[in-house]
Amino acid sequence: AQKITQTQPGMFVQEKEAVTLDCTYDTSDQSYGLFWYKQPSSGEMIFLIYQGSYDEQNATEGRYSLNFQKARKSANLVISASQLGDSAMYFCAMRERYDYKLSFGAGTTVTVRA
Amino acid sequence: NAGVTQTPKFQVLKTGQSMTLQCAQDMNHNSMYWYRQDPGMGLRLIYYSASEGTTDKGEVPNGYNVSRLNKREFSLRLESAAPSQTSVYFCASSEEGASDTQYFGPGTRLTVL
Numbered sequence: 001a002q003k004i005t006q007t008q009p010g011m012f013v014q015e016k017e018a019v020t021l022d023c024t025y026d027t028s029d030q031s032y033g034l035f036w037y038k039q040p041s042s043g044e045m046i047f048l049i050y051q052g053s054y055d056e057q058n059a060t061e062g063r064y065s066l067n068f069q070k071a072r073k074s075a076n077l078v079i080s081a082s083q084l085g086d087s088a089m090y091f092c093a094m095r096e097r098y099d100y101k102l103s104f105g106a107g108t109t110v111t112v113r114a
Numbered sequence: 115n116a117g118v119t120q121t122p123k124f125q126v127l128k129t130g131q132s133m134t135l136q137c138a139q140d141m142n143h144n145s146m147y148w149y150r151q152d153p154g155m156g157l158r159l160i161y162y163s164a165s166e167g168t169t170d171k172g173e174v175p176n177g178y179n180v181s182r183l184n185k186r187e188f189s190l191r192l193e194s195a196a197p198s199q200t201s202v203y204f205c206a207s208s209e210e211g212a213s214d215t216q217y218f219g220p221g222t223r224l225t226v227l
Binding site: 004033035037043044045046047050052091093095100101102103104105106107 | 145147149154155156157158159162164170172173202204206213215216217218219220221223
């Protein structure tokens with residue numbers, strides 16, 4: 001079964017606007033971590049933000065914030081004040097407590113328009 | 115601070131050839147990983163090494179072998195390459211906990227003809 005679902009294959013956003021990327025996950029574990037990575041066209045995987053399942057506050061890192069709704073098993077990434085350099089593929093990933101691997105979603109392509 | 119480095123960046127092989135992908139990290143992490151990324155998909159774990167001296171299979175280990183040479187280095191070997199192994203290969207490292215971020219190398223783009 002798919003553990004991470006990203007339903008938006010591609011999105012367009014105007015420069016300086018905010019964009020929300022959806023991510024839902026499936027796990028029966030109580031302890032897990034949720035991660036977002038950015039993959040620009042150059043191909044590298046860049047870590048953006050982390051949310052632990054027991055964290056009560058939503059994670060924030062600069063212009064990135066994670067809207068964590070545990071009961072809905074949702075971990076949406078919000079990018080505020082979009083910049084042209086934000087154009088990339090974005091992956092949501094989960095690591096369960098006793099598993100070493102990250103389970104990745106299929107990704108969402110974001111294109112920022114000037 | 116280099117982080118995670120991988121060599122080579124690009125490689126073209128013929129079916130049946132062998133090769134080793136090299137990975138090194140300078141973050142003193144205990145755990146290291148090999149993932150592959152196929153078009154339109156997220157990454158899938160091939161093998162991992164929780165600590166020096168140990169290796170374990172991930173989701174898609176068939177056709178691959180690994181060696182954890184020391185704490186810094188983790189190599190991936192394709193003994194007899196197949197076209198289905200055409201992919202982008204990423205090495206990553208982290209501390210051991212579920213909350214610990216995995217940091218990725220730049221990737222190796224491999225084509226098997």
